Amino acid sequence: MKHLVLVGGGHAHVIMLEQLINKPCPSLKISLISPTKKQAYSGMLPGWINNTYALETCQIDLQNLCSRAGVTFILGKLAHFNAQQQQLVLHDESALDYDLLSLAIGSQPNLVGNIAALNEWVAVKPFDAFTQTWQTWQQQLNLKLPATLTIAGGGAGAVEIALAARHMMPYRAKLEHKIIIYAGPNGVMSSFNSKVRHLIMRQLKKAHITLVYEYIDFSQAMSANVAKPSMQNFHLRVSTAKPALSFGDSGLALDAEGFVLVDEFQRSVSHPNVFAAGDICSRPTTHLQRSGVHAIRAGKQLAYNLLATNNSATLRAYWPRHNNLYLISCADQSAIASYGFNLGPFKMNVALHGRWVWRLKNHIDISFMNRFKAK
Structure with missing residues (x-):
C-alpha cells in the first residue's frame, strides 16, 4: 500500500x-x-x-x-x-x-536584516506563535498609559490587524494610543485598485492610524524613530x-x-x-x-x-481565477468588498463598504469553519 x-x-x-x-x-x-x-x-x-x-x-x-x-x-x-x-x-x-x-x-x-533587530519584532506567522505572544502582551498592557503598536508591512493583513487593534487600544485625544503602519513608498494595499485603496485610507484616517511611507530598516538594532519594545509597545511584522x-x-x-x-x-x-x-x-x-x-x-x-x-488516472488542472472577491474587515462591524471582472474588452473594478459587507464576510467565514466541525 x-x-x-x-x-x-x-x-x-x-x-x-x-x-x-x-x-x-x-x-x-x-x-x-x-x-x-x-x-x-x-x-x-x-x-x-x-x-x-x-x-x-x-x-x-x-x-x-x-x-x-x-x-x-x-x-x-x-x-x-x-x-x-x-x-x-x-x-x-x-x-x-x-x-x-x-x-x-x-x-x-521575509525576515532579512540584523538578528538583534528581528528579535524585537513579532512575526504574524506562524499564527499559533503570534496568538500566544499577542495574548501575553494584552495581559501586560496598561491602557491607562500610552501604548504603541508598530506594524511593518502594507498588505491587507497589516491593515486589518491595525483596524482591529484600534478597538483594543481606543483612541483618546488626551491619552493617545498610537498605531503606526510602515507600509513603504507604495503605501497600503498597493496591489488593489484605487477605489479600494480610497476606502481603506478613509478607514485608517477615521481610526487615527498613522501611515508611514517608508520601510523599517532592519539592518539596525532599532530605528531611531521607532519606540523600543516594552509592556506598552508591540512590534509586528506583516510583510512580504x-x-x-x-x-x-x-x-x-x-x-x-x-x-x-x-x-x-x-x-x-x-x-x-x-x-x-x-x-x-x-x-x-x-x-x-x-x-x-x-x-x-x-x-x-x-x-x-x-x-x-x-490510481494512475488523468489529472485535473487548476487555473487561478483572475476575478476574485476579497472582503476586508474594518473591525467596526463593517467591511470593504473588492471585486474585479471583465466586461468585454474592459476590466471593471467594484469597491463597496458597509455593514452588510461585514455580515456577508461573517456568514462566509462561519459557514466555512462549520464545515469542519464534527456533526
Whole structure:
C-alpha cells in the first residue's frame, strides 16, 4: 500500500481532509504532519483581535479532522527531506518514508536584516506563535498609559490587524494610543485598485492610524524613530513572504525566492510524486497570489490529483481565477468588498463598504469553519 504524506495543515490540506471524510480512500495510507493540533483560519484572525470571535472559533481541529478522515495525525515539524530518497526528517530526528508527498505549510514574513533587530519584532506567522505572544502582551498592557503598536508591512493583513487593534487600544485625544503602519513608498494595499485603496485610507484616517511611507530598516538594532519594545509597545511584522521552510537541500525545483515550482496540476516540475499548494508554491508561467482564497480553491483539485496519481488516472488542472472577491474587515462591524471582472474588452473594478459587507464576510467565514466541525 502506498503512503501519502501531507505536510502542514494549510487550507488546501483541510479541504482534502473534508473530501476524505465524505469519500474515504482505503487503498492509500495517509498521514498528516503538523506542529500544532489546531490550525488558525487567517480570515478570522482580525475578528479574534477585536474580540468578535473566541480563539477556538477561528481554529480548525486538525487532529479531530484527521481521525474522522481515516488519516494518521503526526504532531511534529518537518526539518528537511530528500526528494530523491523520498524520506522526511522531523525536528525530533525521526524519519518517515513516503510514496506521495503534498506540501501545504504556508509562508512566513521575509525576515532579512540584523538578528538583534528581528528579535524585537513579532512575526504574524506562524499564527499559533503570534496568538500566544499577542495574548501575553494584552495581559501586560496598561491602557491607562500610552501604548504603541508598530506594524511593518502594507498588505491587507497589516491593515486589518491595525483596524482591529484600534478597538483594543481606543483612541483618546488626551491619552493617545498610537498605531503606526510602515507600509513603504507604495503605501497600503498597493496591489488593489484605487477605489479600494480610497476606502481603506478613509478607514485608517477615521481610526487615527498613522501611515508611514517608508520601510523599517532592519539592518539596525532599532530605528531611531521607532519606540523600543516594552509592556506598552508591540512590534509586528506583516510583510512580504518567504517559504515557511527552506527546501534548498531537498532536490526540488525552486523559484528564485525558494518557493516550490509546480505545474498546472499542483505537481512539482522536477518530482512528479511531490505536490504543493497554497503559499508554499509558485508556477513558472502563471502568477499565483499568496491568498487563502486561492489555497482553498486549489485544495479540491489537489485532493483529486493526489488520489488520481495513486490510481494512475488523468489529472485535473487548476487555473487561478483572475476575478476574485476579497472582503476586508474594518473591525467596526463593517467591511470593504473588492471585486474585479471583465466586461468585454474592459476590466471593471467594484469597491463597496458597509455593514452588510461585514455580515456577508461573517456568514462566509462561519459557514466555512462549520464545515469542519464534527456533526
